[in-house]
Amino acid sequence: xxxxxxxxxxxxxxxxxxxxxxxxxxxxxxxxxxxxxxxxxxxxxxxxxxxxxxxxxxxxxxxxxxxxxxxxxxxxxxxxxxxxxxxxxxxxxxxxxxxxxxxxxxxxxxxxxxxxxxxxxxxxxxxxxxxxxxxxxxxxxxxxxxxxxxxxxxxxxxxxxxxxxxxxxxxxxxxxxxxxxxxxxxxxxxxxxxxxxxxxxxxxxxxxxxxx
Numbered sequence: 001x002x003x004x005x006x007x008x009x010x011x012x013x014x015x016x017x018x019x020x021x022x023x024x025x026x027x028x029x030x031x032x033x034x035x036x037x038x039x040x041x042x043x044x045x046x047x048x049x050x051x052x053x054x055x056x057x058x059x060x061x062x063x064x065x066x067x068x069x070x071x072x073x074x075x076x077x078x079x080x081x082x083x084x085x086x087x088x089x090x091x092x093x094x095x096x097x098x099x100x101x102x103x104x105x106x107x108x109x110x111x112x113x114x115x116x117x118x119x120x121x122x123x124x125x126x127x128x129x130x131x132x133x134x135x136x137x138x139x140x141x142x143x144x145x146x147x148x149x150x151x152x153x154x155x156x157x158x159x160x161x162x163x164x165x166x167x168x169x170x171x172x173x174x175x176x177x178x179x180x181x182x183x184x185x186x187x188x189x190x191x192x193x194x195x196x197x198x199x200x201x202x203x204x205x206x207x208x209x210x211x212x
Contacts, residue, residue, distance in 0.1 A: 017042075017056050021064035024152075028068025030075070030124045035064065039152065040159040047163020058156035065117065065148030069127040073140055076131025084128060096200045101125035103203035105133055110143040117147035118154075 020042045027035030039061045046052035075083070084098055101122065105112050113130055116122030130140045 016052065017060040020057055021060040021067075024061050024064030025068030025071070027123055028065050028127060028148075029071040030128050032124070035061075035068075035123070036120070036155060039155050043156045043159025044163035047160040047165075049163075054156060054160040057160075058152045061152035061156060062149045065152060066145050069113075069144045069148065070141070072124075072127030073131040073135075073137065073144075076128035077134070078131070080132045084132065096204070097125070099207055100200050100203040101129045102133075103206055104199070105129045110135070110139060113140060113143035114147035114150075117151040 020038050023033050023038035024035035026033040039057070042052060042057045042060075043054060046054045046057050081098070081102075085095065089095070101112075104116075104122070105126070108115075112122060113126050113135075116126035127140075127144065
């Protein structure tokens with residue numbers, strides 16, 4: 001599964017469900033770790049080889065999402081925006097992205113915690129911003145747990161079905177399926193990048209100037 005990049009396949013083979021949970025947890029806490037890649041890679045492997053249980057893959061991803069987000073929430077509550085402004089750029093959380101996160105959080109509140117699980121940028125920001133903006137923890141936990149479970153189930157089952165499809169066919173058809181999956185991932189990434197730039201412009205128009 002080298003087509004998924006970052007050698008996620010080797011880590012999954014070596015550490016199984018722990019690799020998925022830790023990668024997802026670190027990404028959810030705000031670190032630049034490809035947690036979603038680990039989930040999809042493990043799910044595809046489960047469907048293709050049948051040596052991993054897809055139920056346990058989904059459980060590991062959901063647990064990592066919930067635990068990592070709660071760590072991010074605590075860091076946001078404890079240290080707030082000053083920490084993000086000081087350390088965020090080194091993790092890819094630039095000022096425009098932080099401003100976008102605050103803008104979306106002000107607009108949608110708890111929905112950002114739930115739906116942010118499905119968007120790469122917000123997966124790293126939502127929990128930190130929820131804590132920094134003093135969102136009640138019980139409310140955060142409800143949206144966080146629901147989002148983590150739905151996200152893990154959706155991407156886990158999707159990867160599992162793709163793995164089963166690859167297992168059922170071989171030769172040119174299997175290669176074509178992998179190529180289509182890769183093209184879909186690239187197309188989705190390009191769409192998200194364009195949407196991110198548009199939302200950043202909106203956030204800057206609504207909140208001009210430096211962040212405090």
